[in-house]
Amino acid sequence: MLDCCKKNKWFYFGLTIPSMLLYVLALAGPLLLGTLPASFYNWNLIKGNKDFVGLGNYTKLLGDETFIHSVVFTLILAVISILMSNLIGFVIAYFLDSNVRCKGVIRSLFFIPNIINGIMVSFVWSFIFTQGIPILAKKIGFEKLASLSWFGTPSMAAVSVFIVTIWQGMGFIMIIYVAGMQSVSQELIEAAELEGCNRLQKVLYVVIPMMMPTITVCLFVSIAGAFKAFDIPFALTSGGPSRSTATVALNIYDTAFTSFRTGYASAK
DSSP states (O other): OHHHHHHTHHHHHHHTHHHHHHHIIIIIHHIIIIIHHHTTEEEBTTTOOEEEOTTHHHHHHTTOHHHHHHHHHHHHHHHHHHHHHHHHHHHHHHHHTSSOTTHHHHHHHHHHHHHSOHHHHHHHHHHIIIIIHHHHHHHHTOHHHHTOOTTTSHHHHHHHHHHHHHHHHHHHHHHHHHHHHTTSOHHHHHHHHHTTOOHHHHIIIIIHHHTHHHHHHHHHHHHHHHHTOOHHHHHHTTTOSTTTTOOHHHHHHHHHHTSOBHHHHHHO
């Protein structure tokens, strides 16, 4: 078998060429031939000037407080959304893996937010934060919740971004965990029950170790999504108040298409 693989290694390598070409044309090529050279210029799209500044754009980043804050906020958003979406997704998947009526329908309902565009999700949650929650809070007598300003302060605006990001992402993570739980041996679970393990012990010592490949996939998927966050902060808070909820992607977008500093945005 090993000799066969060695003889056909060039054939297997050839199978990767289409995906490699797609990667070069769609990502590596534009990055190396377009973005990187542009980062060495003071380039303004409106004025049309393009002056070579060398590493000037990169040194400017070190003192750019808005960009540094966007990096910090992106890291905080990533940590919170990754942990919470995986935790909530795992818990939901675990309970839906048991004998629950209409669990197929319930899984679909949890997955629906993931297939809705982030802009649309943000509009829906903006209505919930500004109209739905205050009206419901007044009905049940929670005046403090009714008067809460979800977008008035940096901390509450950040909380709103966290909630919407986790809500949209946990459905996809849940589906992956459900698929992973199908591969957990029922014999091991039954053996753990015979040994006197309670539900928490079965999860910690049987289910989680058997699902480590699935957990790894979920972590990489959620990490990739968290560091590319753009649409929800853009539509929900527009990066405000005072750019406190601007992610790196949103900060780059504002620099390129609001301030029209293409060279500086390329460096970012």
